[in-house]
Amino acid sequence: MAMQAGNALLNKNTFAAKLNPEIFTPEQVPPFSKVKWAAEVGGVLASETVKSVQRTNLKSMCDTANVGICLSRVFSTLSSSVGAVTNAETLFDAGTKAITGLGKTAASGVGNTMAWALGFYALHHIPRQFRNMSGIIKSPAESLELSMENKDLNPEALQLIQHIADASNTVNDLPSALQKALTTETFLGNWQLNHAFEKFNPAAEGEFTEILEALNQELPLHKAIPLEHALQQVNINAIKKEMPSLSHDLQTRITALLETRIARNLTSFASRAIREQRDTPTAFEAQYMKQWLQEFNAIHGAQVPATPEAVIATMKFAMAAFASAGAMPLLQIEEIPAESMPPARWPKKLEQQVMQHLNAEHNLTMHNIENSLPQHGRAIVAMNHSLFTFDIAMALQSIRENQKRESTMVVDEALMGLPGVSAVLHGLGYRLAEKSGFMRLLSQEKLLAVAPGGSKEGLKPYEDANKLNWRNSKGFVRAHLVSGAPLITLMSPQVDQLRKNIMPPKLHALQKNVFSRLRIPFVPVFMAPMEREKIRVDHFASPTYEAPPMPLNNLNNNDPIFRNHVSKIHAKVEQESQSLLTETDKLVRSETDGQRYPMADPDRNKA
Numbered sequence: 047m048a049m050q051a052g053n054a055l056l057n058k059n060t061f062a063a064k065l066n067p068e069i070f071t072p073e074q075v076p077p078f079s080k081v082k083w084a085a086e087v088g089g090v091l092a093s094e095t096v097k098s099v100q101r102t103n104l105k106s107m108c109d110t111a112n113v114g115i116c117l118s119r120v121f122s123t124l125s126s127s128v129g130a131v132t133n134a135e136t137l138f139d140a141g142t143k144a145i146t147g148l149g150k151t152a153a154s155g156v157g158n159t160m161a162w163a164l165g166f167y168a169l170h171h172i173p174r175q176f177r178n179m180s181g182i183i184k185s186p187a188e189s190l191e192l193s194m195e196n197k198d199l200n201p202e203a204l205q206l207i208q209h210i211a212d213a214s215n216t217v218n219d220l221p222s223a224l225q226k227a228l229t230t231e232t233f234l235g236n237w238q239l240n241h242a243f244e245k246f247n248p249a250a251e252g253e254f255t256e257i258l259e260a261l262n263q264e265l266p267l268h269k270a271i272p273l274e275h276a277l278q279q280v281n282i283n284a285i286k287k288e289m290p291s292l293s294h295d296l297q298t299r300i301t302a303l304l305e306t307r308i309a310r311n312l313t314s315f316a317s318r319a320i321r322e323q324r325d326t327p328t329a330f331e332a333q334y335m336k337q338w339l340q341e342f343n344a345i346h347g348a349q350v351p352a353t354p355e356a357v358i359a360t361m362k363f364a365m366a367a368f369a370s371a372g373a374m375p376l377l378q379i380e381e382i383p384a385e386s387m388p389p390a391r392w393p394k395k396l397e398q399q400v401m402q403h404l405n406a407e408h409n410l411t412m413h414n415i416e417n418s419l420p421q422h423g424r425a426i427v428a429m430n431h432s433l434f435t436f437d438i439a440m441a442l443q444s445i446r447e448n449q450k451r452e453s454t455m456v457v458d459e460a461l462m463g464l465p466g467v468s469a470v471l472h473g474l475g476y477r478l479a480e481k482s483g484f485m486r487l488l489s490q491e492k493l494l495a496v497a498p499g500g501s502k503e504g505l506k507p508y509e510d511a512n513k514l515n516w517r518n519s520k521g522f523v524r525a526h527l528v529s530g531a532p533l534i535t536l537m538s539p540q541v542d543q544l545r546k547n548i549m550p551p552k553l554h555a556l557q558k559n560v561f562s563r564l565r566i567p568f569v570p571v572f573m574a575p576m577e578r579e580k581i582r583v584d585h586f587a588s589p590t591y592e593a594p595p596m597p598l599n600n601l602n603n604n605d606p607i608f609r610n611h612v613s614k615i616h617a618k619v620e621q622e623s624q625s626l627l628t629e630t631d632k633l634v635r636s637e638t639d640g641q642r643y644p645m646a647d648p649d650r651n652k653a
Contacts, residue, residue, distance in 0.1 A: 116158040123154035199230075203373075207233055210367040217363045218356040224342055225360060227309035232364040233373065236310055237317035238489060240530035242334070242595035243307070246278045250600035253303055260296050280307070282344040304345055308338045311595060316358045318530055318592075320365065321423030321491060327354045330592040393474050401443035404436060408583040409646045412444050413630075415536070418587040419449055424488045424531040427453070427495045428522050428619070429585075430514060430627065432541040435497070435504060441536060441585050442495055453493040456484060458500040484521065488529040496522045511542035512627050516620045523616040524603075526593055533591040535623040539631035540583050540643050581643045586630045591619060 127147025134140035199207070211222070211229040220228075231237065246254050257277070261270045269288065276284035277300070285304075289297050315331045327335055335354035343349055404410075419425065427445075431438050442453045456479035457471055477483055479496060487494055497503065498519035506515065526533040594615075601608040637644050 116161055119158045120151065120154050124151045127151055199233075203233065206368075206371060206373065210364055213367065214360050214363050217359050220352055220356055220360060221342075221346070221348075221350050223305060223346070224309070224352065227305045228313060228357065228360050229364045231306075231309045231313040232361050233368060237313040237361075239485075239528055240314055240593050240596065241599070242311040242314035242530075243599040244595050244597055245280055245599075246307075247598035247600045248274075248278050250598075252600070253299070257296070257299055257303060260299075261292075264292060264296060280304070280341070282341050286344070286347070301345060305342070307599070308342050308345075311338050312357050313361055314530060314595075316354070316361045318423070318532075319358050320362055322420045323422045325355065325358060327358065328592065334595065393470070397439065397474055398443060398446075401436070401439050405440050405444060407580060407646060408440070410440050410444055411582070411584045412441065412448070412587070413584060414587040415445065415449065415585070418534045418590050419445065419451070419493075420532055420590075421449070421451070422491075424491045424529060425493050426488075426522055426526050426531050426533045427493065427536055428533065428623070429495060429497050429536045430499060430512075430538060430541060430623075431497045431503060432544045437538060437541045437544065437583060438495065438497060440583065441538075444585075445493075451493050453495050454487055455495045456487075458497070479521065484525045485529060488525060488531050494525075494531075498522055512539055512631050514620060514624050514627065516616070516623075520612055520616045523619060524612045526591065527596070527612060527615060530593045532593075533619070535588040535619065535626065536585050537588070537623060537627040537630060538583060538585045539627055539634050540581050543581055543643055544583075580646045582634075582646045584630070584634060586626060588623060588626055591615075 124147075127143070127150055130143045130147060131140050134143055207229050208226065211226040214220075214225050214229065215222075248254075248258075254277070258274050261273055264270075265273065265288075269291070273285065273288045275281075276288070282304075285300065289300070292300070312335055315327065315335055318331060319325070319327050326332075332354050335357060339352045339354070339357075342352070419427070429438055429441065438455065442455065445451055445453060455476045457476045458479055477487065479500075484494065498516040498521075499506075499514065500519065502515055506513070522533070525531070597607055597611055603609075634643060
């Protein structure tokens with residue numbers, strides 16, 4: 047009866063895909079053909095532009111109008127100049143008007159390019175400033191505000207939870223109270239985000255606040271204040287010391303609150319192992335899980351043998367049982383069809399051919415990636431990149447072939463805001479780097495690749511090669527902490543050397559202070575004639591960063607405590623990534639006595 051009741055709780059769905067994801071096997075990609083590639087590019091552009099109509103919004107329409115108006119002005123100037131030349135009565139007059147027309151067309155091109163750039167900046171970057179200042183959280187996936195109460199559970203749900211908790215005794219011998227708490231948290235689905243936390247937030251409303259009010263009513267002030275502090279800090283020994291002076295009802299509520307916190311923390315960390323198809327925790331996960339199990343024993347004054355492995359087994363059993371009952375967790379992250387659409391097969395195969403060709407040309411080598419990148423489940427890869435940016439796709443193609451993992455690249459708004467370009471990128475599976483979309487993609491257990499340096503890194507001066515500029519790019523760390531997805535950084539010391547031309551020193555200030563700062567996707571004429579340097583490309587993976595518990599529960603994105611938490615982790619990641627980049631740069635240069643980078647060896651690929 048209880049199992050059947052689960053079918054009516056929520057929409058039917060299962061965890062089967064998350065419990066047993068298929069290992070991706072890449073298809074055989076035909077050899078790269080320059081002729082075929084050139085012939086198909088136009089078709090890709092046309093087909094994906096047509097498909098982009100279904101993804102259109104006000105911003106993309108404004109982008110298209112901005113480009114259209116600026117181009118029409120340039121063509122209008124050009125056509126009037128051509129008309130003046132054709133109507134000239136003498137050859138000398140035609141030559142004079144042609145020279146004048148070229149000057150007018152060039153001036154119109156420069157002026158309208160700047161007008162388009164200002165329009166692009168106003169459309170994409172100024173609204174972001176207002177959005178950041180407003181402090182409004184628009185997406186549930188961006189918030190960590192969750193109550194410590196289980197008010198959403200109806201009698202049928204409670205019956206199903208109890209039935210599965212009783213059945214889980216066949217899996218291990220965890221205490222019944224812990225079994226039920228873990229099963230309840232599994233059903234609620236809080237583990238889909240990183241809701242593990244260290245201490246209670248005294249500013250949050252809910253059960254914790256109500257318990258504090260009850261304490262002040264039952265105890266004198268000199269006893270209530272220390273107990274409030276002990277509860278907020280989760281000081282189990284101090285709480286146990288004062289518990290006998292409380293009413294039975296309040297003792298029960300405090301015990302239930304502490305058990306809920308422990309179960310929420312345990313399921314948040316156990317779910318990481320389940321996503322990655324592990325039966326045992328990592329050393330990082332085990333450290334915290336053992337601490338929380340010890341807290342559970344301290345609350346009940348017993349030493350019950352409980353291990354992180356038993357918690358993982360219990361949660362895995364509960365997930366399978368809820369899946370069989372057709373019950374989904376209550377915490378849902380809404381998907382947007384345009385984001386969850388798979389890449390177009392034909393353009394994606396074309397991209398794979400190009401990347402395979404470039405990987406062979408540059409002798410692409412990945413270092414330590416097999417030890418850092420999880421084989422399954424959500425993960426974030428942060429990379430440095432060149433102005434060309436194809437080095438990112440080269441690394442992702444290598445991961446696809448060797449680690450058997452598909453990835454989704456999130457792209458800076460500077461590129462995704464370009465009409466035509468955004469359509470092609472979207473068709474290839476790239477997505478806009480925005481907060482809510484990032485979290486939705488991670489909730490689908492995807493591997494996300496991100497270039498935190500964005501357009502600033504691509505447009506940086508040549509003398510700043512191998513210097514990371516991630517100072518204001520904290521979104522990937524924030525997503526890492528909120529989602530609990532493991533984070534690795536992938537550094538390549540050679541990517542900044544891929545372009546042959548070196549800008550004149552006088553133009554460095556223009557590039558650094560105008561193009562890099564404004565983040566406008568505009569490549570000036572003097573940067574256009576660039577060729578690739580056929581050097582070898584190496585990518586070095588960092589050790590895996592695992593998301594720690596939050597400092598407090600019920601935090602939101604604009605809370606100073608949460609922002610400081612993000613800044614602290616971000617500073618560590620950036621500093622260690624810069625050290626990795628500097629050390630690997632020395633390592634690679636040592637092969638040629640530090641004079642230059644090793645060149646690609648075509649014979650090496652044939653071997």
